[in-house]
Amino acid sequence: MADKVNIAVDAMGGDNAPAEVVKGCIEALEQAPGLKISLVGIEDKVRAELSKYTYDPDRIEVIHASEVIEMAEPPVMAVRTKKDSSLVRCMYLVKEGKCDALVTAGSTGAFLVGGQIIVGRIKGVERPPLAPFIPTLNGRCLLLDCGANVDARPSQLVQFAKIGSAYVRKACGIDNPRVGIVNIGAEEEKGNALVKETFPLLKATPEINFIGSVEARDIPYGAADVVVCEAFVGNVILKMYEGVGTALMKSMKEAFMSSTKSKIGALLAKPALKKTLKQYDTNRYGGAPLLGCNGLLVKTHGSSKSAPICNSILQCKLFADQNINNDIKEMFSISSDI
Template identity: 40%
Template sequence: MKIIVDAMGGDYAPQEIIEGAILAKDELNIDIVLVGKENIIKEYLNKRVNDFEIVNADEVVTMYDKPILSFRKKKNSSINISLNLLKQEKGDAFVSCGNTGAILTASYFILQKISGVNRPTQSAIIPTLKGLMVLVDSGANIDANPTNIVEWATMAKIFIKLFTKKEKIQIGLLNIGEEEEKGSELTKESYKLLKDKFKDEFKGNMEGKDFLYGDYDVCVTDGFTGNVALKTLEGEATFFLNLIKNIFKKNLLTKISYLFIKNELINNLKKFDYEEYGGSPILGVNGIVIVGHGRSKRKSVKNAIKIASKSVDIDLLNNLKFEKY
């Protein structure tokens, strides 16, 4: 297996991306192609330079570049070159922690869509008390119609079922209330279509408060709502993690009490650490593309590569292709 990694994408690139790639290679024993400025990559790899294939890319897409302009004007960017390598089957999957919009745009034009898919969607893996849930759309498509909603739910169901090996998948439509008649015209019409297609797998409307309890495996919504929900969750997770840390640092008694619950606390908090999952796939493009968080460090990068590797192992792309949309 060979995973293509954008060495120049992310707030802490290239050092943390390269360090993450080293960790992934050592743990997974897979081939990794690092794409970016060759001299810089070699400098950071140091003694490990012969363990990786390096493909030079002279240009870098920044977080401030506009997606369509970066695709058209930076033809030799690490994102464009990586996706062309994937298209040419010189790798099995692509991982980047760079500009999400640029990755989505380039994936759309270079890899193109899976036959029958109207709009690819960016997923987000969300940890819950009972396992994992996948959110679609998490920001790729600000506007949506009911047909898009059903399509995204279909692809998300395929992904999470393969990924978790669960027999029955529970799908929820993000809304402002549980009642069928609640919400906008989009949610009302989507509710009918989801109910018709998925039957008892569609649990109906879900609210923001339902995200972390684990009663749903798929949460589907438009990209605007999904992105707001995702960023709210990320902010809350960071807030409560810092709150807990400050509580145990308060005085000698709290520091001592921490020692008694340290292991259990760490194990539970790890479930809600985005670095444990690293990245999530774009569903609907003709290739496995994993988008990591922009602020990813080595641990998160390693785990994003693990997500890519597992997506290849479960034959995600072909399973998505076999579905009728």
């Protein structure tokens, strides 16, 4: 890696682009000195947003891209035909080694397709998993796969466990991360066909610290550092996390507002509650990386404001600084037989 880490940012991706994306870039530059950003999008729109801020022009390069991939477009077609879209241009910047990583809040489908067909996989990696951190009572847990590969095979889940372990080791500084497989009971004989077939393979993988089955209920309590499952299940876990959390918060707010007494109570408890709820913000660790590609690709929520964009850029910086992709590559060069 170069002295300076260079991150490609899709200025046109997401519901709040380009305003919040540009704001997030400025925030990231302020927080991380050794960082450069290639801001890719419709140049005059991007520059109009940039003009609102004071920044070191040597640290932001604006790269013009005339097209935008919309959220609803069929992904494969979009990536193939919109060669001059901001997302595809970002992908090529990473592929050609001009940037170390990319961040987008745009179409997930196009992101997944572009990652695989433009940037490409690390040799030996069958299917790159989408791997967000989810908050737990005492930290965080890496959940993979969360949506990249439906109908996964056991060998792929084993790869997810290895890739996830390499990532968590450096990103969280946990030497021997505990790897669990999502299951509907704690016993080894429980589970569907995929889990039953994968379980013994994980047990026989020396590079990981496999602790067995993890029930969904125990994930928020921090039962494992790395949790593997097929994409359909991972997506359900992530979305339930979001749905239950926000629904519960909505009800609590209504309860707080229901009487004068409870309103005063809310005011008094607010600072303490705010601090706690921040722990459960799924955006605080950045977006969801697609791990196992030749470069780091991070997808943040389509509704991202500046904070998750900024966090995702900082996440890429950490990833590049610590050369995490090298660890993943090494893992697959040693045992490419799985």
